[in-house]
Amino acid sequence: MLAEGGFFMSVVPPIRNLLRSQQQSGPASPVHVMDSGGRRRFSSRMRNSAVFSRRAILSLLGAILVLPLQAGDERPIEKDGPKEKAASNTLPTLWIAGDSTLKTNAPQRGWGQDLGTFFDPKKINVVNRAIGGRSSRNFFTEGRWKEIENALKPGDFVIIQFGHNDVGPLDARGKFRGSVKGIGEETEKVTKPDGSVEEVHSYGWYLREMARTAREKKAKVILCSPVPHKKFNREGKFVRDWAEWRGWVESCAKAEKAAYVDLAEIIATGYDKLDQATVEGFFADKGTHTNAEGSLFNAKAVITGLRAIPTSPLDPFLNEKGKVIR
Template identity: 45%
Template sequence: MKNKLLFSFLVLFSFCVFAAIQQQRPTLYIIGDSTVRNGSGKGSDGLWGWGSLVGAHFDTTRIHLENHAIGGRSSRTFLTEGRWDKIMASLKPGDFVMMQFGHNDGGAINDTSRARGSIKGIGDETDEIDNLLTKKHEIVHSYGWYMKKYINDTKSKGATAIVCSLVPRNVWKEGKVQRASSDYGKWASEVARSEKAFFIDLNEIIAKKYEADYSEAKLKSEFFPGDHTHTNYAGAKFNAQAVVEGLKDLKKCPLTKYLKKK
């Protein structure tokens, strides 16, 4: 009887210690679209997002990762669907939020299909609509407005915001990968700078790496089996490495101390 009680006590004690350690670890929350997390996060039809593979570069005994990205979402709909509220409910000082949106923000603002578009740019203009898809009245803001909200909400919790420009598509022109340097990549950079958040120019980092070692045809064969936007496992792994490279270049970003030491 005494041995059973002792065993039960040790099990309970171990569980409490483990729970305490888990609570003490900071969490890296990742938010974005299907290029960050495809399907269940374990790949969908062979397609993967970089957020599902970037955890391999972190010491997960010291930091916890949660990839909340979901396919089809824009900076607007990730918020309006209540997904951001769930993160805010648990976000705590010392945590991190890494965000990448833009691929879906250029869609229609109001239709019966997806109604996910945001106003282009980083301004304060709004569009008041009766959403044909959700049947709700909604005030739609700019891409920059939504990104600013994620950044400032993160900072209000004592956490660190890291903005990524969107990963490039396998679209080339005259031997060069087409950049987002005149729209969403540019706006992501401007928002990060104005709100004093860390910024990884993922669009430019990956585009340069593609151009150095690949052609459009080779990329399609190795990374883009279905379309020009969604990568397979190898492509997502490649992009995750690019995220880490960009992270290492950030000066005084506290997230870097949780990367694995090689």
């Protein structure tokens, strides 16, 4: 792939220079001796040719500029690998549902891959079922939530965090994973490549449905706002995002009597205490996926959020490393 802006920087200047040269020089001068009528006809043809050339170039430039807008979502959808399972059927299990910001492949790393290091394996299982490229919508429609739901038992916990892949278009441009924005009951119908029609629900609908079915299995549910992207202003201050989405997650948690962890804000508050270079060192890409150091930072932020929940239901299962985090 070309570096960001590389293609445009290589194509636009020559086109711009050509347009300028046409403006400055005008039509080419005739070299043959002609009568006045011939000169008028020739000059007219040359003017038309120049106009056509300019229009063709502008049309080409317009097409080039539109290409990125028409291009599909390039974020990958990871294929299934071995799925984690509970080590003991007699212990409660903490299930994790989410996207690649919770579980991915090296050199990237998600916080769900480090969360278990803060719990006592003799007291609780930690099972990370997050997978890259999933939104609340396709995690649900692919049956991944159903697998967790079927495995839930009374006394289990489930942490749910989606959003990064919900933001895209609902159709093929977003790889059929975008959800209807908001938390309402509105739906939109999308036709799949095989001709089937999917009724797409809102982001909030999928979160509520997961929370509702988990509670029906007597499990405790924790909904998390999405982890923030890496973004700084000119003064080097960290810029928060997900403002609207954080509110949506909180509303869903209240509606379904689930716990809410504002992970986006907890992490951002932590970033505020660090310099820009340190925070940038937490990321393995432009600004979404963390590396091993960043995932550990985020996992600690999750523990901070879990311990702040009224009654702190997961506190009894923390190991010594987890107990020192506030």
